Amino acid sequence: MKFVVDQQVEDIEMPENLKLNTFLQEFHSDCPHPECSFGFYGFAFGQSPFPVPKLIQDALIKNADKGEYAAVPGIPELRSAISKYNKHYFGMDVAPERIYVGPGTKELIFNLLEILHGTVILPTPAWLGYLPQIRFLKKNYHMLPTRANKKISPNDLRKLALRLQDRQKILILNNPNNPTGLLYDELELEEIADVCKEQNITVISDEIYALTTYNFSKFVSMGKIYPEGTFVTNGLSKSHAAGGYRLGYVIFPQHAIDLRRQFKKILATEYTAVSTPIQHAAVAGFEISSEIDEYFVVTRNIHQIMGEYTYHRLIAIDGVKATRPDATFYLLADFNSFTIDLQKMNIDTSQKLSESLILHPYHTAIVGGDSLVLERTDFSARIAYVDYDGATVYRNYLKNKPVSSSEKTEFVKNNAPKIVAGLDMIADFFVNIKKDNLLKSESVKSSMVSPN
Amino acid sequence: MKFVVDQQVEDIEMPENLKLNTFLQEFHSDCPHPECSFGFYGFAFGQSPFPVPKLIQDALIKNADKGEYAAVPGIPELRSAISKYNKHYFGMDVAPERIYVGPGTKELIFNLLEILHGTVILPTPAWLGYLPQIRFLKKNYHMLPTRANKKISPNDLRKLALRLQDRQKILILNNPNNPTGLLYDELELEEIADVCKEQNITVISDEIYALTTYNFSKFVSMGKIYPEGTFVTNGLSKSHAAGGYRLGYVIFPQHAIDLRRQFKKILATEYTAVSTPIQHAAVAGFEISSEIDEYFVVTRNIHQIMGEYTYHRLIAIDGVKATRPDATFYLLADFNSFTIDLQKMNIDTSQKLSESLILHPYHTAIVGGDSLVLERTDFSARIAYVDYDGATVYRNYLKNKPVSSSEKTEFVKNNAPKIVAGLDMIADFFVNIKKDNLLKSESVKSSMVSPN
Numbered sequence: 001m002k003f004v005v006d007q008q009v010e011d012i013e014m015p016e017n018l019k020l021n022t023f024l025q026e027f028h029s030d031c032p033h034p035e036c037s038f039g040f041y042g043f044a045f046g047q048s049p050f051p052v053p054k055l056i057q058d059a060l061i062k063n064a065d066k067g068e069y070a071a072v073p074g075i076p077e078l079r080s081a082i083s084k085y086n087k088h089y090f091g092m093d094v095a096p097e098r099i100y101v102g103p104g105t106k107e108l109i110f111n112l113l114e115i116l117h118g119t120v121i122l123p124t125p126a127w128l129g130y131l132p133q134i135r136f137l138k139k140n141y142h143m144l145p146t147r148a149n150k151k152i153s154p155n156d157l158r159k160l161a162l163r164l165q166d167r168q169k170i171l172i173l174n175n176p177n178n179p180t181g182l183l184y185d186e187l188e189l190e191e192i193a194d195v196c197k198e199q200n201i202t203v204i205s206d207e208i209y210a211l212t213t214y215n216f217s218k219f220v221s222m223g224k225i226y227p228e229g230t231f232v233t234n235g236l237s238k239s240h241a242a243g244g245y246r247l248g249y250v251i252f253p254q255h256a257i258d259l260r261r262q263f264k265k266i267l268a269t270e271y272t273a274v275s276t277p278i279q280h281a282a283v284a285g286f287e288i289s290s291e292i293d294e295y296f297v298v299t300r301n302i303h304q305i306m307g308e309y310t311y312h313r314l315i316a317i318d319g320v321k322a323t324r325p326d327a328t329f330y331l332l333a334d335f336n337s338f339t340i341d342l343q344k345m346n347i348d349t350s351q352k353l354s355e356s357l358i359l360h361p362y363h364t365a366i367v368g369g370d371s372l373v374l375e376r377t378d379f380s381a382r383i384a385y386v387d388y389d390g391a392t393v394y395r396n397y398l399k400n401k402p403v404s405s406s407e408k409t410e411f412v413k414n415n416a417p418k419i420v421a422g423l424d425m426i427a428d429f430f431v432n433i434k435k436d437n438l439l440k441s442e443s444v445k446s447s448m449v450s451p452n
Numbered sequence: 453m454k455f456v457v458d459q460q461v462e463d464i465e466m467p468e469n470l471k472l473n474t475f476l477q478e479f480h481s482d483c484p485h486p487e488c489s490f491g492f493y494g495f496a497f498g499q500s501p502f503p504v505p506k507l508i509q510d511a512l513i514k515n516a517d518k519g520e521y522a523a524v525p526g527i528p529e530l531r532s533a534i535s536k537y538n539k540h541y542f543g544m545d546v547a548p549e550r551i552y553v554g555p556g557t558k559e560l561i562f563n564l565l566e567i568l569h570g571t572v573i574l575p576t577p578a579w580l581g582y583l584p585q586i587r588f589l590k591k592n593y594h595m596l597p598t599r600a601n602k603k604i605s606p607n608d609l610r611k612l613a614l615r616l617q618d619r620q621k622i623l624i625l626n627n628p629n630n631p632t633g634l635l636y637d638e639l640e641l642e643e644i645a646d647v648c649k650e651q652n653i654t655v656i657s658d659e660i661y662a663l664t665t666y667n668f669s670k671f672v673s674m675g676k677i678y679p680e681g682t683f684v685t686n687g688l689s690k691s692h693a694a695g696g697y698r699l700g701y702v703i704f705p706q707h708a709i710d711l712r713r714q715f716k717k718i719l720a721t722e723y724t725a726v727s728t729p730i731q732h733a734a735v736a737g738f739e740i741s742s743e744i745d746e747y748f749v750v751t752r753n754i755h756q757i758m759g760e761y762t763y764h765r766l767i768a769i770d771g772v773k774a775t776r777p778d779a780t781f782y783l784l785a786d787f788n789s790f791t792i793d794l795q796k797m798n799i800d801t802s803q804k805l806s807e808s809l810i811l812h813p814y815h816t817a818i819v820g821g822d823s824l825v826l827e828r829t830d831f832s833a834r835i836a837y838v839d840y841d842g843a844t845v846y847r848n849y850l851k852n853k854p855v856s857s858s859e860k861t862e863f864v865k866n867n868a869p870k871i872v873a874g875l876d877m878i879a880d881f882f883v884n885i886k887k888d889n890l891l892k893s894e895s896v897k898s899s900m901v902s903p904n
Contacts, residue, residue, distance in 0.1 A: 001681045003654065003711050004569040004620040014717050052519035060729060064512040067504035067694040103555050103698070107723040117456040132721040168456040202455065229453045242519040244728030246555070259455050265466045269584040271559040275727050276696030277512060 633777025
């Protein structure tokens, strides 16, 4: 039997992280070199390496008997805990009724895009998850390339908004940002919010990395600055290292009461509610406790140490630029100064760069530029610095906190040897490309001057 | 700020079970009668009352530490367990690659309707979840009213298919059926499958109640009869009383390899994967064990005892008809012989019948006909017989299994007093309606013969 698939399904691509996963699996089983048996240096996957906080695990254990369906927007205890969490960490007064829980912020953002009419404005580079959703939903959208500092320019946003016909425009703001690791500070957010108010732009502010902000006092939620027009999404996946639990939440803008009713309908139509035991477990993750607080502090300190090492190692490679992360466990590396050298090696797209780096002898997995909604020929890449054993590193950090910068370098070398070796591989790759091209051109030259 | 909502969102209605829930909550807090404090007789909610099998709870407890993202189609152990489960219980050879796991069969059916082009054929009465999905996705659809026996007529299906222009047609088959509790036997399925083959109809066979079939040897999966054109969905929600866990699966038709690739893309785009600890817990639910097997036998025996009592009590009310359930924990009651009496009381829709029954002194919650995709004036209703304490009743059943029909009646009276009292309330309601109308017409008559 032949099946007919809706056209928009055919049109979207597999999210790149999944394509890469497939590629890595195939590569791994095919590689004939004995050195391949270790796997690869993993800079591609955006997953926190730490164990789920014990409080959350214990709460899940205690609530394994909860087999009944939960209320569509989330169980009252959870919405109440999230409300207090927002007050405590973000200084926001959010009534529990404004909070809806879903099976991951990915699905909640999808649901928002389903119900909100209008044109989507997607700043680039961007997390690899937004664009397939926008395309699948056949929404109008426009890219908003960020400036050299990798941040949205309020003026560019205004200019774009003025060009758009739709009476409703939706800006997807991802702060702290994946892939750059950068944080928008309060002033920057205010400038963006001013344009949004002026141009009637709705904001979906994906703040899933909020609590990974290294200097946490600098984090400000867009929901605080522009409460009447912002949907804030957050969840357990990054700050609580529980991406696999699948629990996120969205805070609705003030006064959007009818919209909440519409949203509830859609959740009920699509998935009823989030897993009840998981919701009970999440309560422990959002309740204020010294245990969770310590967890946030320790994990973000470790992310910062790994991030600083990664940043400095990359920019030490001649010709490489990178963002210096304020949060998350990523940075954006820029290899565009090698464009001509790469092209000479027939590496003319970022996809080919990723493929070349994964092959022997480099074994290094990165997420290339086209997966970040950049041009296919843009040799930028997201570098995730999480390839270490989180449980062990967490313990080692507590035993002996590195303070000086040399202690921190030692900490990385002792605790994350694969990050160290993988970055060396990236360095070797680009050094070798230069060298090979030099040899080639010399042999061309020598063949030109040769008498035969 | 005003938000613009997409039109198809405005157009769909809240699934009726949720509307009823809201109504019940309001009714409950508003009722001034002291007798209301007990709540109400619950024939509306379709939730198994039994505890989640201990094996599953234990597996969830053991896997609370699984914070990492799972593979999109499901973890390999789970797909393999589901494959063996299908072999053991349904005699089906299904390779694990044909099985995709999702956060409930509701979402999987939604995802199938998202990717499959074509016109949907919806037999009625139907579960209240399908129609909002079909409407939200703006799919073409046609109702297929069942015949007097409340089953699809293959001839009617053929006639409808011949009228439809779409090259792909999708029949939603729900077997065993919610709301009727009826089972299609092998011969009936073969006749339907013959029309499907002839007319090129794809089937989504929602078999979530399969393992509640009272005489289980009679259950046959459509996936066995029409493997090349059937998507079978099933999960933990009904047979394992774990609706709140949110885990379902779909078996793809044989040879639909490209379609699986497309489906995976959509799952990755919308929700990544099902909660990892929940997936590990589900493995224990699908693995073959004497414990789970006993659980299926005990729970379906209890459902049957409650169902038989409910059926006999309802048809003992003069003028009431009902389906006699073969499976599930529902039956369809037919109160249409009271249409004229109801209309005289200004009850002219099934919605108003539900509202009248919930009010004092009846306090009885049912799901009315328009929630089952019947005409608003069709006084049919789904009666769920699950309003009892499942854990206690399970233990009582094991202690002293009722065998004779009088023992079974005693069992219901001792273990499910709210079902007994609620059915009496339904009987009183209809007896009183007849009586009140009689009194009214007599007073009209007497006023007509009165000299003044």
